[in-house]
Amino acid sequence: MSEQIRNGQKPAKGIAPNVEPDALYNDKRKVFLFGSPSYTNIGDQAIAYAEEKFIRNHFPYYEYIEIMDYATDEGIDFVKKIIGKEDIVCFTGGGNLGSLYLDIEEDRRKVISAFKDYKTISMPQSVYFEPTEKGQREKRKSQEAYGSNPNLTICVRESQSLEFVKETFNANVLYTPDMVLSLKIEPQDLKRDGVLFVLRADKEKVTDENFVSELMERAANIGPVDRTDTVLSEVDTIDYADRETYFMKMLHRIGSRKLVITDRLHAMIFSIITRTPCLVFGNSYGKAKHSYTDWLSGLNFIQYTDKQDPDELEPLIARLLQTEPNEIDLSEDFQVLRDYFKS
Amino acid sequence: MSEQIRNGQKPAKGIAPNVEPDALYNDKRKVFLFGSPSYTNIGDQAIAYAEEKFIRNHFPYYEYIEIMDYATDEGIDFVKKIIGKEDIVCFTGGGNLGSLYLDIEEDRRKVISAFKDYKTISMPQSVYFEPTEKGQREKRKSQEAYGSNPNLTICVRESQSLEFVKETFNANVLYTPDMVLSLKIEPQDLKRDGVLFVLRADKEKVTDENFVSELMERAANIGPVDRTDTVLSEVDTIDYADRETYFMKMLHRIGSRKLVITDRLHAMIFSIITRTPCLVFGNSYGKAKHSYTDWLSGLNFIQYTDKQDPDELEPLIARLLQTEPNEIDLSEDFQVLRDYFKS
Structure with missing residues (x-):
């Protein structure tokens, strides 16, 4: 570490927004989280929130330092100057490892390649490269970037991604639920x-709009019907300081309903947190479906379905509305990730 | 709330050291913790640390605001100006409800009396009034103060205190392990x-010094022997900002030993956290003993004993040194406290 940096060089905006500048230069073991989201997907915001809680609760003797997504390049340069050989580099979890969100995938490749001499982990992800020429080209780029890092661990959050990652990448693989x-x-x-x-x-x-309209009409029997998304459109960015506020607002919104109907993985997860009955449809490549069947099918108030016939759904909805929500404990399923950070 | 306060009156030192001033004036439900320790007992510091984690992890939609022990009087005046009818007033947990630490007991009485119209809780405590005239006089003072608050809950952390509190005070009683x-x-x-x-x-x-000397001599066979206390003497105060640092230092100190021998409840608890074999003796009124027998006797690497004969202790120590530490899960035992804060 150079003396110039030690003597209080203030990092650029987006680097370490979650700690005092001093924290960058102490002698604690550091965990760096890259890709911390500034975009308005509350699912991804909640993941980053949970990642911070996970490290701070289980490893309070580490210094946990975030790098916002918009500061990835400067963040890499900065972290390279202060990183120690025992430190850990993370890239945030989500459902964006693959060819669908290339800006994020490109950042992940950069970070993984830049820190190939350090313990590096891609936090719990769903993985999907489209079965097109473009998708396969992107897969090869990711294989090359990940392959350059012999210290890489990829953590995936459902079984479908687990099989794919084992076959596709030469890396250690962990398997846990969504953060x-x-x-x-x-x-x-x-x-x-x-x-x-x-x-x-x-x-x-993939959910058909005619089907949605029909279902919304019928749902009016239950009470007032609203439609929203977990990606907010009323703001352009959500920076670290406002993350908890927006996440809590979304939990409040979901938790004050009798029923949630969604094709969003995190609307299902927010329903679990708030004990709100929830009917779940799939997305284009099965991340909600597989997260449900892998970890959550024991929950009596959450129901996944591929059916898109309102007549068939009515009895499911009736049952959900009458159910006294149960609980399941997934703590043990995160043990592999706690062990990873401990060693 | 007066406009004068809303417009940024900065509270005195020791009031709300854990939040930005804005947090005092938002519309979130508030949890106030009084008696937050500035003294150097790392057991009590760790309790306050755990109380904050408990509220922030389980109830992130609440605002959690601490009042340091040295600011109790100003803190009462200040909180009275901003408290809302749904807010909750806490006094920190520990082993100081009773006649042994009167400065703290007097603060607890003040807080409980001052907020008699609000949901009020004394966090998990061990309770002990000395069986002397002075002790009984102090008990009556506490009965009077607590009795003035019809909304008071007293949470105790071992069975001995549970029976006593039920017989002595007219309050709701909860029973959980130490925070x-x-x-x-x-x-x-x-x-x-x-x-x-x-x-x-x-x-x-109560541990005899000759016995301690003898035991320290014998322990030299295991490796280097040191003696310390969980009450630090190298500093005079530990304020909120330094709490985690001192707590982590103590965990590091305990976790880098093969064996801990103690009469301190929290040295036993720090041994549990760090999976360090630990032999425990009692204090004057049984708080370590009862915490052990009530909650912790399932731990194979923690052993309570009343024996003070080194010959009898040697086989116990030999067994502790060979044990592969097991785990127990006390999460469910805190459910009553989570339910308390939820309602």
């Missing part, structure tokens, strides 16, 4: 009313 | 050497 499921938030006791549809408007969307 | 046992810190993988004696030097001490 948001590691949180221990107690549900608020909120007055509940009506039905909230939380539906994608992006390239992963 | 530090709610933490989920992963033990660091440290090189271990020698034996650490962690021994009281206060009015609760």
Whole structure:
């Protein structure tokens, strides 16, 4: 570490927004999280929130330092100057390892390549490269970038991705639920009313709009019906300081409904946290479906379905509305990740 | 709330050291913790650390605000100006409810009396009023103060205190382990050497010094022997900002030994967190003993004993040194406290 840096060089915006500048230069073992989201997908915001809690709760003797997504390049340069040989480099979890969100995938490749001499982990992800020429070209780029790092671990959050990653990448592989499921938030006791549809408007969307309209009409029998998405459009960015606030708002919104109907993995997970009955449809490549079948099928108030016939769904919905929510404990399923950070 | 306060009146030192001033004036439900320790007992510091984690992890939609012990009077005045009818007032846990630490007991009485119209809780405590005239006089003062608050809950951390509190005070009573046992810190993988004696030097001490000397001599066979206390003497105060640092230092110190021998409840608990074999003697009124028998006797690497004959202790120590530490999960035992804060 150069004396110039030690003597209080203030890092650029987006580097270490979650700690005092001093924290960059102490002698604690450091965990760096790259790719910390500034975009308005509350699912990805909740993942970053959960990653921070996970490290801070289980490893309070480490210094946990985030690098926002918009500061990846400067962040790599900066971290290279201060990183120690025992430190750990993470890239945030989510459902963006693959060819669908190339800006993020390119950042992940950069970070993994830049820190090939350091313990490096891609946090729990769903993985999907499109079965097109473009998708396969991107896969080869990722294989090359990941392959340059002999210290890489890839953690995946459902079985479909697990098989794919084992076959595709030469890396250590871990398997845990989505990070948001590691949180221990107690549900608020909120007055509940009506039905909230939380539906994608992006390239992963497969739910038919006519079917949605029909289902919304029928849901009006239950109470007021609203439609939203877990990707906010009322703001352009969510920086570290506002993460918890937006996440809590979304939990409040979901937790004050009698029923959630969604094709969003994290609307399902927010329903679990708030004990809100939830009917779940799939996305384009099965990340919600597989997360459900791998970890969550024991929950009586969450129901995954591939059916898109309102007549068939009515009895499912009726059952969900009458169910007293149960609980499952996924703590042990995160043990492999705790062991990873411990060693 | 007066406009004068809303417009940025900065609270006095010791009031809300753990939040930005804005947090005092938002519309979130608030949890106030009084009695936050500035003294150098790392057991009590760890309790306050665990209380903060407990509220922040399980109830991130609440605002958690600490009042340091040295600011109790100003803190009461200040909180009275901003408290809302749904807010919760806490007094920190420990082993100081009773006649042994009157400065703290007097603060607890003040806080409980001052907020008699609000949901009020004394966090997990061991309770002891001396069986002397002075002790009984203090008990009556506490009965009077606590009795003035019809919304008071007293949480106790071992069965001996539970029976006493039920008989003595007219309050709701909860029963949980010590708050530090709610933490989920992963033990660091440290090189271990020698034996650490962690021994009281206060009015609760009952361990005989000749016996200690004899035991220290014999322990030299295991490796280097040191003696310390969980009450630090190298500093006068530990303020909120330095709490984690001192707590982590103590965990490091205990976790780098092969064996801990102690009459301190929290040296036993720090041994549990760091998976360090530990032999435990009692204090003057049984708080370590009862915490052990109530919650911790399932741990194979922690052994309570009333014996003070080195010959009898040698086989116990030999067994502890050979044991592969097991784990127990106390999460469910804190459910009553989570339910308390939820409602």
